Amino acid sequence: MTPFWKLSAAGFAATAITYGPARMGFGLFLPEFRSVFSISIQQAGIIASLGFFGFFVGLLISQVMTARKGPRLPIVCGLAAATAGIAMVAVAPNLPVLSLGILLAMLSAGFSWTPFSDAINRGVDEAARPAALSLVSTGTSLGIAAAGTAALLMSMGGVSWRLCWAIFAFGSAFSLLGNWIALRDVTGTPRPRPALRWRVLFHRAAIPLFGIGFCFGITSTVYISFAADRIAQAGGVAGVPANVSGSLVFICYGVLGLVGLVTGSVKTAMGLPLLLRLLMLASALSSALIALVPTSWTGVVVSAGLQGINVMMMSAAMAFWSDRLFPALPSRGFTAVLLAVATGSVLGPVAAGSAADAFGAAPMFLGTAMLAAAAALAVRSSYIRESPHPAQETS
Incomplete structure (x- = not known):
């Protein structure tokens, strides 16, 4: 081989x-x-x-x-x-x-x-x-x-x-x-590598990328943690036992997530800022559908598909953005982005669980949708630039 x-x-x-x-x-x-x-x-x-x-x-x-x-x-x-x-x-x-x-x-x-x-x-x-x-x-x-x-x-x-x-x-x-x-x-x-300083990544121009990554970590992990349970607790979709109806979420999520393979072409066609806005809006709609119509076949399939597309394409889109910001530090730059995503991933489910316990699952998912929509509105074309500063230290 x-x-x-x-x-x-x-x-x-x-x-x-x-x-x-x-x-x-x-x-x-x-x-x-x-x-x-x-x-x-x-x-x-x-x-x-x-x-x-x-x-x-x-x-x-x-x-x-x-x-x-x-x-x-x-x-x-x-x-x-x-x-x-x-x-x-x-x-x-x-x-x-x-x-x-x-x-x-x-x-x-x-x-x-x-x-x-x-x-x-x-x-x-x-x-x-x-x-x-x-x-x-x-x-x-x-x-x-x-x-x-x-x-x-x-x-x-x-x-x-x-x-x-x-x-x-x-x-x-x-x-x-x-x-x-x-x-x-x-x-x-391993090949010799120059000493890299994490501090060169924390430049003002990188704050929007880390912020979007943090919000993405919250919204995506709240969905994958609780969507199946939301459907089951609502009674499930027609023709499928309630406790396994949530499986449809992950089937559609995974299959439609394959759209992520064409992220590069889509980014070239519409530009990175518009792609980021549309992905966060897709996440918002996905969470809203699970909140409002968790027993509808159409609602569940569309919700899961949108979330799968969002997660797979957003991962690639953030990598593109990171490469533009940190051309001299591609691996370390994207790792910093993933750490921002992971921080949101840690905080999101525990906060969502407490919110669902206090107010119910539907309001919790609607709150998640509002966060994703706010992130979409916050994206500005001026945030997407070639490099935060000319030095890009590597030593």
């Missing part, structure tokens, strides 16, 4: 697991978890935020590991965490064990994506790198859709959610083994 296909397949498998069932599984199975473990909506928000805190920590550790040891170690560690965490969820006897399993599983997403840019840069010819990175990113959408489909089919067939998670754990272990083998050729000493 050529390096292109070997690394692309390894990255596809890793992101399918870590950004599929490992990162999305808690929200996908929240109706079942609430029933089995007697979890309140406020506790659910705390557990989700704990998991996204793991994602935040994983991003930081992954950067250090990649810089010192190369990309193989953080990727393998991430998949090991995913396998252990998913397996713990499958056998969890109580809420503390479930929470720890969710933390480990979601930690894996922070470890396992960004090092693939380094791995592909080392092992794939320059002309083929964009295609390889696109294949890696596709694993996210298809992993989410596959997890949703598995949950729907197994639940409708009367199969326990524990068996479903056991199958996810087996898939994660298989991905771990495959990546361990595929990445053997990129385990050498």
Whole structure:
């Protein structure tokens, strides 16, 4: 197998697991978890935020590991965490064990994506790198859709959610083994890099990007944490059991999220500022639909599709914006953006859980929609510029 296909397949498998069932599984199975473990909506928000805190920590550790040891170690560690965490969820006897399993599983997403840019840069010819990175990113959408489909089919067939998670754990272990083998050729000493100072990233021109990333972290994680439960608590969509109706969210979310693969072309056609506004408005409409029509087939499908498109395209759009702001520090600049997203991801679910407990799920989702709409209105074309300042220090 050529390096292109070997690394692309390894990255596809890793992101399918870590950004599929490992990162999305808690929200996908929240109706079942609430029933089995007697979890309140406020506790659910705390557990989700704990998991996204793991994602935040994983991003930081992954950067250090990649810089010192190369990309193989953080990727393998991430998949090991995913396998252990998913397996713990499958056998969890109580809420503390479930929470720890969710933390480990979601930690894996922070470890396992960004090092693939380094791995592909080392092992794939320059002309083929964009295609390889696109294949890696596709694993996210298809992993989410596959997890949703598995949950729907197994639940409708009367199969326990524990068996479903056991199958996810087996898939994660298989991905771990495959990546361990595929990445053997990129385990050498990392290339020397100049010392980089984080402070050069915190320039005034970068504040809008970090602000949008923070809002995106809140709105996207509130949706994936609570949308399925909102549908189940409202009675579900027609013809599907209430406790598995939320699976439709993740199926549509993942499949329509594949639109993210054409983000570059869309950005070229309409410009980055307009694309950012439209994506945040799509997020606002998505949350509003879940708040107002959670039992409508059309409402659920459109809501999930808009959210999937928003999440997949926004990730790429923020990378484009980061590249413009930090042309000399592309990897570190985008990591800073992801940390802003992760901060919003930590704070969003716990705040949303408390709001839902106090006011109800519908007002909570409407509040989330208002935040996304406000972020869309705040985007200005003047924010999108080539570089915050001419120096771009690297030492």
